[in-house]
Amino acid sequence: MFEPGAEAMPAEALAGLQEARLRSLVRRLLGTSGVQAERLRATGVTGPEDITLADLPRLPMVAKADLWAAYPYGMVEVPAPDLVAVHGSSGTGGRPTLVAYTRADLALWARMCARALAAAGATRASTIHNAYGYGLFTGGLGIHQGAIELGATVVPVSGGMTARQVTLIRDLRPDILTCTPSYAIRLGEALAAAGAGPGEGLTLRAGLFGAEPWTGQMRARIEELLGLRALDIYGLSEVIGPGVAAECLEAADGLHVNEDHFLVEAVDPETGAPVPDSAPGELVFSTVTREALPLLRYRTGDISALRRGTCACGRTLVRMSKVTGRRDDMLVLRGVNVYPSEVERVLLASPALSPDYLLVVDQRDAAGRLLVCCEYKTAPASGPPPVTRAVPGASQVPGPGELEARLRAELGVSVAVRVLPPGTLPRSEVGKAVRVVRWRDGAPPLPGLD
Numbered sequence: 293m294f295e296p297g298a299e300a301m302p303a304e305a306l307a308g309l310q311e312a313r314l315r316s317l318v319r320r321l322l323g324t325s326g327v328q329a330e331r332l333r334a335t336g337v338t339g340p341e342d343i344t345l346a347d348l349p350r351l352p353m354v355a356k357a358d359l360w361a362a363y364p365y366g367m368v369e370v371p372a373p374d375l376v377a378v379h380g381s382s383g384t385g386g387r388p389t390l391v392a393y394t395r396a397d398l399a400l401w402a403r404m405c406a407r408a409l410a411a412a413g414a415t416r417a418s419t420i421h422n423a424y425g426y427g428l429f430t431g432g433l434g435i436h437q438g439a440i441e442l443g444a445t446v447v448p449v450s451g452g453m454t455a456r457q458v459t460l461i462r463d464l465r466p467d468i469l470t471c472t473p474s475y476a477i478r479l480g481e482a483l484a485a486a487g488a489g490p491g492e493g494l495t496l497r498a499g500l501f502g503a504e505p506w507t508g509q510m511r512a513r514i515e516e517l518l519g520l521r522a523l524d525i526y527g528l529s530e531v532i533g534p535g536v537a538a539e540c541l542e543a544a545d546g547l548h549v550n551e552d553h554f555l556v557e558a559v560d561p562e563t564g565a566p567v568p569d570s571a572p573g574e575l576v577f578s579t580v581t582r583e584a585l586p587l588l589r590y591r592t593g594d595i596s597a598l599r600r601g602t603c604a605c606g607r608t609l610v611r612m613s614k615v616t617g618r619r620d621d622m623l624v625l626r627g628v629n630v631y632p633s634e635v636e637r638v639l640l641a642s643p644a645l646s647p648d649y650l651l652v653v654d655q656r657d658a659a660g661r662l663l664v665c666c667e668y669k670t671a672p673a674s675g676p677p678p679v680t681r682a683v684p685g686a687s688q689v690p691g692p693g694e695l696e697a698r699l700r701a702e703l704g705v706s707v708a709v710r711v712l713p714p715g716t717l718p719r720s721e722v723g724k725a726v727r728v729v730r731w732r733d734g735a736p737p738l739p740g741l742d
């Protein structure tokens with residue numbers, strides 16, 4: 293552990309620390325004139341002494357819309373000269389969501405990423421191949437500073453230029469890989485094609501993959517391709533960036549949330565009421581030690597379940613399940629809620645299918661139809677694959693009919709499956725993979741669709 297005193301803190305001591313930090317956040321916010329102070333006063337909170345940890349669920353929330361309304365710096369609570377960096381995420385509405393950092397914020401972020409890297413087995417002796425994008429996006433520079441904080445050697449290769457990445461991995465022999473899960477697949481395929489896969493001198497031992505929701509099935513694919521332990525890392529720029537939570541090598545079963553700095557709740561996405569532990573809910577974070585952008589109860593839109601108790605690794609920090617989807621990514625098909633990750637789980641359970649897939653929401657008529665587009669890893673030797681019986685696992689190469697039956701059983705709603713020739717689906721080298729597109733009119737988003 294990078295900070296065992298915090299990561300393995302007994303529950304009672306942790307709760308005491310969290311309460312003190314929550315009060316200090318409330319005190320700071322009440323001293324400002326911002327939207328968070330207004331909402332606190334409207335809830336009847338006049339001072340930090342009014343607050344215990346148990347009061348957290350009744351305090352007001354903030355959301356991405358508040359950050360957009362205050363764009364660019366309206367929710368920053370320190371004088372401008374105290375800022376040292378700005379990051380953000382590409383917004384779907386055109387404007388990015390901007391997040392500012394003080395020097396202390398950057399130091400905290402580096403420590404959180406160092407914790408995540410150490411949980412993946414990285415040490416001062418490690419070489420970390422960092423293929424997250426560098427720039428406004430927090431992935432690249434967050435891991436970069438964490439690796440330096442840990443004392444490891446970081447290779448700041450950023451995303452893309454895959455052939456160069458293969459050369460660097462062969463020559464520098466990194467033990468840790470950090471990138472998005474979709475790019476890990478891309479790199480694994482390129483390493484195998486270059487004769488540099490597992491058993492051919494590949495030295496990678498563990499990877500920290502995040503910035504996209506991904507499933508256990510994707511984990512198995514990545515581990516097979518790269519011969520490493522694939523671990524999940526979670527973060528969002530509004531909270532600090534990557535390093536909000538990460539899995540440990542020992543259990544690889546849920547991500548330890550750094551809840552000494554980021555108080556976490558899971559709430560019903562509709563009502564905002566707390567959900568019980570182990571039930572999926574929308575994650576809400578309070579950044580109790582951030583200076584530049586202190587957020588009380590920030591709604592993330594990410595759906596996950598929380599679980600408490602001491603882990604096999606010794607950490608006492610609450611664990612969050614892999615994110616199963618985003619509130620905004622949820623598709624509603626004839627009244628049934630569908631998350632792309634549920635489709636991924638079904639597709640990737642079949643070893644014959646490539647890990648690339650695309651969900652096309654056909655909105656050309658009001659009924660709305662979902663086309664699940666996937667590819668076989670290799671073209672069947674002769675003719676189209678057989679349309680086999682709808683028995684899960686009955687065939688090595690499931691035909692579209694069998695995939696449709698499996699998806700209907702899992703999702704509770706009918707979808708159409710299109711199996712396309714290998715290489716048809718878009719591959720992402722930089723940034724996050726696109727998993728859902730909408731087809732409103734005009735030409736199909738992929739060749740061969742009707």
Ligand SMILES: [Zn+2]
Pocket residue numbers: 539540542543544548603604605606607
């Ligand atoms: Zn653990």
